[in-house]
Amino acid sequence: MNRHDDAFSESIAVFALGALPESEASAVAAHVRTCAECRAEYDDLRGVADLVGYQAESSRSELDELAAARMKLRIMRVVRADAEAPAPAGIPTVERVAASKRPWFAYGLAAAAVLVAAFVSVDDVGLRSHDASQTQNVATANDRAAQLAAASAAAETQRRSLERELALVVAPGSKHFAVPRGEVIESNGRLVIALTGVAAPPNGKTYQAWTLARGAKSVAPSITFAPDASGRAVVELPESAAGIAAVAVSVEPAGGSKAPTSKADFVRALT
């Protein structure tokens, strides 16, 4: 095949689209790298081929505001946590954030790290350059991805529950009531207690939530719970938010109590 005949130009176009099989692509790529004329042809068509993706841009019906907000929250939490952490040389910043005392950030970060590790590749990172510094960047990125993956393997199974929780957190109209180490969230008629840095309850004890109905003179027992290994506790109360004036948490005997037996960790009015 003549390198500059129509057939070869067509192969360049197919290559630019990304639809040329490996068996042919390597020869085309080798020529394009050294031939200015064919390089110009490739660049012209590749730039256009990449724009084809715009056709699929999600409309608001395909990605509604709630889903978009949830997705953004997940990503920005990881990014902010990473950006806020100082970066001594040689230690991946995001890894240190994962080990910090901010379980919420670490949680999302760890889940995300699995995905980063799964998708960061030499192929992509090196999309635009092959020089030595870029190669170093590629190696660094891949090392970082591997470390992230190692640090986050256990988080993947928790990620789905995080998504459900985040959907509650970012639901339109949700209300957030700050409490020590977290918040109470009222969303879509449901109540969620989200806490971080919670110590494990003493042996034979558990945490118990309490609700106070509007107009009631005493609290009613709600769900018992314990934090996970990272000190994180996110629990949805079985009670409807309608008519609830306040939420409290105390430490109670295992199995829970009918009435509080200890001073409340917090009492939060939902106003």
Next chain:
Amino acid sequence: MARVRERDVAAFESIYDGYHRLVHGIALKMLQDAMAAEDLTQAVFLKVWSSPEAFDSGNFGAWIARVTRNRSLDMLRSRALRVESDISADIPLEGSLDDMVFATLDAESVRTALASLPDDQRKPIELGFFGGVTHEEIARRTATPLGTVKTRIRAGLRKLRLQLETSVVG
């Protein structure tokens, strides 16, 4: 992106706001799975944050569209247990003035330009990009001779380029 390289969260957020629907849309169209599309969107943007040097210059939208397309293909192939190197990795695209000009395009302009192509040119282009299949597979699926498929892809991309240039110039 220069500010993202300096770890500017606001700059990253701005990029995210500008391109998340593009990334999500490509992933959704290719994966046909809403949850997987969200996961992939997250993965792509976290890669932008963790490896901003991967993007050099030119049209960021086109670049991230290609990255998303390639990552989606990887996911599809891993699902199907197919060999990942079936389609060659591409070579770097040199930044050009065209990239910058095309950066002003929006999805509607591209949809309009694509819609203006004859079906026999548009379909193989869409199959090649979103389907991630080789021209041989495109030929098989469309019952068209291989040489004709290649001719149509080139003609279609050239025509698309002209349409987009016209769109930019106004």
